[in-house]
Amino acid sequence: MEEKKVTESPLSEDTLQYFKEKLLAKRAEAKEQIEILSDRRDNLDEADDADRSSLTHHPGDVGSEAEEDEMNYQLLEREKKYVNEINDALERIENGNYGICQATGKPISKGRLDAVPHTRYSMEAKEKGLVEDE
Template identity: 40%
Template sequence: MSDVKLKYSQEDLEEFKVIIQKKIARSQEDLDLLKAAYKNDADNGTDDTSPSFKSFDEGSEVMNKEANVQLAIRQEKFIRDLNNALLRIENGTYGVCRVTGKLIQKERLRLVPHATLSIEAKRKQ
């Protein structure tokens, strides 16, 4: 029989859980800032500028809002992926590569705690 571990210890899982919860909290703060930025409809005081400058300013504002919306969508996906990682911890499948079935390296999970692929499987993609 092989000595390959098929899942992480409870102690390891607790460490990963703390890392994930911290990332979720930070990511949620970032998401809230992004949402506030693109929902901000406050007038920037361009009423006294020439029409050409006002149109540049409005165009720039629209582009900034669109960029913030895109960032917010990515942030929401990241938070969802982190929450899914917490679910995998609860159901005992966390840290197992979905392609190879082997444990994902701890170093990778510390950096990318929502990873579902080992480096080996990721390289084959």
């Protein structure tokens, strides 16, 4: 897919500032969540180390712990990806092309940006199948 390059945001400075503040707040929340998930994972690892010294290990417990560890890993990776998407959106604000669909080159509606401020694509692009899910 070829992305359209446009460098003139259709949004006013005040609107851009609103979205910048919203993105910064969402990034702070995501980073806090990353810290919580990392701490939880570290605690699971420490508990595993302590459990290894024990003589009895029920297979169900081992499986549950592995499943929980995998879930935490997936959540952690998702949050890291989300932070990267937010950083990309903040960069687009700085570069002057925030709010422009990278698939169509058309403005992204404020409603869409308000719902998904890190989006790079308009609903039109998504509905036409021009992009994969974000």
